[in-house]
Amino acid sequence: xxTELTTVDSAIPRFNQGCVxxxxxxxxxxxxxxxxxxxxxxxxxTRFSGHRYGLFSQVYVRLVRPRRSSPERLEPAEPPxxxxxxxxxxxxxxxxxxxLGVDALGWSITLVVTGLxxxxxxxxxxxxxxxxxxxxx
Numbered sequence: 471x472x473t474e475l476t477t478v479d480s481a482i483p484r485f486n487q488g489c490v491x492x493x494x495x496x497x498x499x500x501x502x503x504x505x506x507x508x509x510x511x512x513x514x515x516t517r518f519s520g521h522r523y524g525l526f527s528q529v530y531v532r533l534v535r536p537r538r539s540s541p542e543r544l545e546p547a548e549p550p551x552x553x554x555x556x557x558x559x560x561x562x563x564x565x566x567x568x569x570l571g572v573d574a575l576g577w578s579i580t581l582v583v584t585g586l587x588x589x590x591x592x593x594x595x596x597x598x599x600x601x602x603x604x605x606x607x
Contacts, residue, residue, distance in 0.1 A: 488591035510561035553598035
């Protein structure tokens, strides 16, 4: 249990980031902001309960990982958890903007999260993780 909380298969955060990017981009294209709120909740649950209870993480663990070899490498869990907290907070803020009728700001925030998530999924460079590492240094 302690290992699960301190390290994570490096593919899980990348898969999560891809799911966030696809789901939030879909919300934007469809103009359906409740999907943004859903992603904020998924990230919040995953951040505070670990990947064991995260929806996107479980899709990876149950459907993708069995078709791959064992984890390529483990990485510290805290930087991705920090990134999830920032993403969840940003998407919760976007959701609040939608509730308040400030849709343009809500979609702007959502698209920033979408872009950063897509970039991280495609390149394995997590900007929020780098911020976490910089603050910890």
